Amino acid sequence: MNIRISIRRVDPDKGGEPQWTDYEVPADERTTVLESLMYIYENTDPTLAFRFGCRFDKCGLCAVEVNGRPKMACFTEVEEGMKIGPLRGMPVVRDLVIDRAAYFEALRGLEIYIPEQGDRSTPQVIRQSEAHKKLLSCVECLACNATCPNYDFSKNPLSGPYVFVKLAQLHFDPRNTVDRRAQARELGVQSCAECRKCTCIHGINIRKQAIEVLTAQ
Amino acid sequence: MATDVRKADVLVIGAGGAGVMAAVEAARAGAGVILLSKEPVGYGDTRIALGAMSTSPDTAAGDSEDAFVEDMIRGGEYLNDPRLVRALVADAMDATLTLEGFGHVFLRNREGVLTRMEVPPGGHRASRVISSPWLGVSMCHALRSAAARADIEVLEETVCSELLVEDGEVVGAAALRTMTGEPIALLAKSTVVAAGGAGSLYYPHTDCMPAVVGDSFGLGLRAGAELVDMEQVQFLPFGITHPPALLGIPCGEPVVAGPFGRLLNNRGEVVLENIMPMTRAQVARVIVEEIRKGGGTEHGGLLLDLAPNLKSREGEFFVAMLKKFAGPFLEGARKAYGREAAEFRVPWDVLPTAHYNMGGIRTDEWCRSRVPGLYACGQAQGGVMGGNRLGSTSLTEIFVFGKRAGRTAAEEARERGRADQGAACEALDRLRSLRGSRGSRRPVELKRRLQGLMWEKAGPLRDGQGLEKALDGIGAIREGAKNLRITDLSRCNQEILDAIELPHMLATAEAIVVSAQERRESRGAHVRSDFPGRDEEGPVQNILVEMRDGRCICRRREAGK
Ligand SMILES: Cc1cc2nc3c(=O)[nH]c(=O)nc-3n(C[C@H](O)[C@H](O)[C@H](O)COP(=O)(O)OP(=O)(O)OC[C@H]3O[C@@H](n4cnc5c(N)ncnc54)[C@H](O)[C@@H]3O)c2cc1C
Ligand code: SF4
Ligand code: SF4
Numbered sequence: 180m181n182i183r184i185s186i187r188r189v190d191p192d193k194g195g196e197p198q199w200t201d202y203e204v205p206a207d208e209r210t211t212v213l214e215s216l217m218y219i220y221e222n223t224d225p226t227l228a229f230r231f232g233c234r235f236d237k238c239g240l241c242a243v244e245v246n247g248r249p250k251m252a253c254f255t256e257v258e259e260g261m262k263i264g265p266l267r268g269m270p271v272v273r274d275l276v277i278d279r280a281a282y283f284e285a286l287r288g289l290e291i292y293i294p295e296q297g298d299r300s301t302p303q304v305i306r307q308s309e310a311h312k313k314l315l316s317c318v319e320c321l322a323c324n325a326t327c328p329n330y331d332f333s334k335n336p337l338s339g340p341y342v343f344v345k346l347a348q349l350h351f352d353p354r355n356t357v358d359r360r361a362q363a364r365e366l367g368v369q370s371c372a373e374c375r376k377c378t379c380i381h382g383i384n385i386r387k388q389a390i391e392v393l394t395a396q
Numbered sequence: 397m398a399t400d401v402r403k404a405d406v407l408v409i410g411a412g413g414a415g416v417m418a419a420v421e422a423a424r425a426g427a428g429v430i431l432l433s434k435e436p437v438g439y440g441d442t443r444i445a446l447g448a449m450s451t452s453p454d455t456a457a458g459d460s461e462d463a464f465v466e467d468m469i470r471g472g473e474y475l476n477d478p479r480l481v482r483a484l485v486a487d488a489m490d491a492t493l494t495l496e497g498f499g500h501v502f503l504r505n506r507e508g509v510l511t512r513m514e515v516p517p518g519g520h521r522a523s524r525v526i527s528s529p530w531l532g533v534s535m536c537h538a539l540r541s542a543a544a545r546a547d548i549e550v551l552e553e554t555v556c557s558e559l560l561v562e563d564g565e566v567v568g569a570a571a572l573r574t575m576t577g578e579p580i581a582l583l584a585k586s587t588v589v590a591a592g593g594a595g596s597l598y599y600p601h602t603d604c605m606p607a608v609v610g611d612s613f614g615l616g617l618r619a620g621a622e623l624v625d626m627e628q629v630q631f632l633p634f635g636i637t638h639p640p641a642l643l644g645i646p647c648g649e650p651v652v653a654g655p656f657g658r659l660l661n662n663r664g665e666v667v668l669e670n671i672m673p674m675t676r677a678q679v680a681r682v683i684v685e686e687i688r689k690g691g692g693t694e695h696g697g698l699l700l701d702l703a704p705n706l707k708s709r710e711g712e713f714f715v716a717m718l719k720k721f722a723g724p725f726l727e728g729a730r731k732a733y734g735r736e737a738a739e740f741r742v743p744w745d746v747l748p749t750a751h752y753n754m755g756g757i758r759t760d761e762w763c764r765s766r767v768p769g770l771y772a773c774g775q776a777q778g779g780v781m782g783g784n785r786l787g788s789t790s791l792t793e794i795f796v797f798g799k800r801a802g803r804t805a806a807e808e809a810r811e812r813g814r815a816d817q818g819a820a821c822e823a824l825d826r827l828r829s830l831r832g833s834r835g836s837r838r839p840v841e842l843k844r845r846l847q848g849l850m851w852e853k854a855g856p857l858r859d860g861q862g863l864e865k866a867l868d869g870i871g872a873i874r875e876g877a878k879n880l881r882i883t884d885l886s887r888c889n890q891e892i893l894d895a896i897e898l899p900h901m902l903a904t905a906e907a908i909v910v911s912a913q914e915r916r917e918s919r920g921a922h923v924r925s926d927f928p929g930r931d932e933e934g935p936v937q938n939i940l941v942e943m944r945d946g947r948c949i950c951r952r953r954e955a956g957k
Contacts, residue, residue, distance in 0.1 A: 225891055301493075
């Protein structure tokens with residue numbers, strides 16, 4: 180059976196507004212959005228740009244918006260009339276590919292790392308909290324940024340839930356030496372107390388496990 | 397527009413576990429480092445690993461370095477280079493500590509003390525395995541952090557198209573920034589290849605990332621390096637068969653069968669029992685042989701029936717263990733076959749899936765290839781695992797040899813000069829010529845043909861005739877690759893990426909096929925239906941491949957020396 184889906188296309192090199200383009204793709208009840216994108220690239224339109232990786236929801240590379248909500252393309256079944264676009268709020272390189280470069284730089288700028296531990300010959304004693312483990316399940320898909328109504332990349336790419344999750348990871352690391360709450364305050368986490376709209380599509384409770392942790396005194 | 401030219405003491409290609417470790421270590425040794433990677437930093441197969449890693453043997457519990465070395469070499473069916481195996485075992489604790497220094501935390505007991513898991517993966521006589529709080533991705537948070545902390549230049553989403561060779565030495569690389577489409581020249585005194593394996597040369601019959609299609613091997617071969625035992629491709633015996641979106645996704649290795657799991661064919665007959673102690677290759681072989689005989693299901697697999705485990709004490713214990721340690725495997729089964737299946741009440745339809753390349757660039761224990769200026773580490777490197785890799789040893793490998801490669805590359809860079817920009821001219825021209833090519837063949841079409849061919853003819857079960865056909869097929873695809881059609885876009889043009897990968901894939905495929913032809917026996921992961929047993933006459937041999945006039949040529953050498 181064939182269905183029609185619509186994809187938001189844009190190439191900043193060519194200027195112009197983003198355009199919704201319709202494509203016909205074969206689908207049965209278990210065909211995924213990722214398979215459809217690959218079908219289009221391989222068979223009908225070699226210019227379509229999108230990212231993907233492991234195909235089983237582990238790597239975090241294929242997040243897109245499906246009917247306005249962030250989803251992993253590899254684990255989302257495709258349906259007639261679906262509208263597929265890039266994650267909102269982040270600059271688009273082309274079509275469904277958003278610019279990820281700022282997020283590596285964020286690690287540097289915010290020192291999202293522990294200090295050098297020096298040469299050791301035996302492992303440290305480390306009590307790792309369950310909260311820390313859970314936060315480490317973040318696959319950095321950036322979907323949460325797209326769910327934050329206040330996220331504005333052009334104002335500050337770092338002031339959003341993804342970075343708050345990273346800061347909370349470090350906050351829980353017993354080897355961390357930087358005040359992560361102070362950093363989060365600099366980034367405006369205080370205004371989150373009223374909002375709490377962001378969600379993680381991989382099951383992290385961002386409000387409880389990151390924002391409440393970072394806003395606590 | 398002026399060409400972007402950057403200079404480094406050490407250039408590292410690939411930013412999975414091996415590459416990040418190499419780059420950080422080279423910087424610690426005082427080198428100016430550039431780290432580039434096709435994907436963002438901290439991706440590759442490292443990101444999707446289960447995160448179980450072998451550390452040093454627990455001598456207090458009676459385990460020893462010698463026992464660990466022996467296990468790896470017996471498991472590898474005597475193809476391993478013993479110097480590399482000893483290096484891995486000797487440095488395993490150091491690698492553990494270094495990775496923790498990056499920010500990782502391996503799982504600990506209640507008191508916060510690092511503990512080895514109770515039950516080791518198959519082939520280890522004692523447990524050396526430690527595990528990660530949240531799979532490979534938790535490890536990759538630490539890798540990304542360490543790359544950020546280090547004083548290195550990082551170029552994410554930048555793909556290396558070829559190494560630059562001048563007077564027989566590697567002097568850097570040409571690459572493309574995929575987001576913008578700009579070519580870039582990198583001039584370096586030492587170059588480390590850490591671009592991973594070639595699992596996706598078998599796509600969709602693979603559980604590996606699409607970025608690992610054999611670039612390491614293609615880059616190495618074309619720069620004059622030698623590869624070792626490329627026929628040794630590890631297939632995980634249990635991959636998902638359907639729906640198509642999940643084909644190749646992993647759902648287990650032999651241990652997952654438990655004490656009573658069994659394989660059934662389409663007539664409900666038992667094809668295999670007592671699976672747990674077998675190697676991955678042995679089980680994969682039985683599955684593929686039965687399918688060839690017509691025993692496959694409508695989805696092309698066999699049925700893995702785990703239900704008998706539910707009926708005994710021992711089995712129950714095992715099921716509990718699985719739930720604890722093999723989460724992603726169960727998740728795969730649940731997603732494909734439903735909840736009943738994930739609780740073992742309904743059998744799983746399974747087919748082997750390409751997982752890991754034991755073969756790779758031949759190096760000494762300090763990661764030097766035979767080409768001056770060129771080093772290799774991680775899955776890119778060969779010789780460590782021989783004919784079969786024991787579970788949990790690859791993560792050890794990538795960090796141990798990543799560190800060694802970084803250090804050697806930095807030290808030896810001090811004694812070398814740097815080439816000038818001219819060395820990059822031709823490689824950059826080749827790169828620029830791709831965009832807007834007006835031939836008739838799409839690179840992705842040729843990629844898919846090659847991947848299908850490799851699965852059909854050079855997969856888990858091989859024979860002389862099939863390998864001959866594979867070689868013909870590779871030749872035909874190579875001809876097609878001279879006539880590419882590529883769209884004229886610069887930003888994220890997937891077609892250019894495909895066109896960069898294609899020659900590496902062809903070189904790797906040819907290396908695998910000629911090595912498989914040369915090894916006229918079944919050993920390790922290499923199984924030939926026309927030579928079903930090991931060749932017990934004469935010494936065990938490694939198969940070495942090099943490239944001459946664009947073709948792969950084999951020679952043999954006595955293994956274990
Ligand atoms: C599903 C799965 C589970 C696994 N689980 C385990 C486990 O629990 N324990 C274990 O020990 N092993 C495991 N393995 C194996 C292990 O994960 C890999 O062997 C290991 O991570 C490889 O690391 P690497 O750094 O060599 O390569 P990778 O991590 O694959 O990194 C390669 C890098 O090179 C880049 N690259 C490729 N080509 C180019 C190019 N031309 N230019 C620039 N960059 C390039 C890629 O983008 C990537 O960044 C698993 C493998 C899979 C697939
Ligand atoms: S709480 Fe609201 S403002 Fe704060 S990160 Fe979440 S969505 Fe954004
Ligand atoms: S917190 Fe969740 S949604 Fe946000 S990047 Fe991490 S995994 Fe993705």
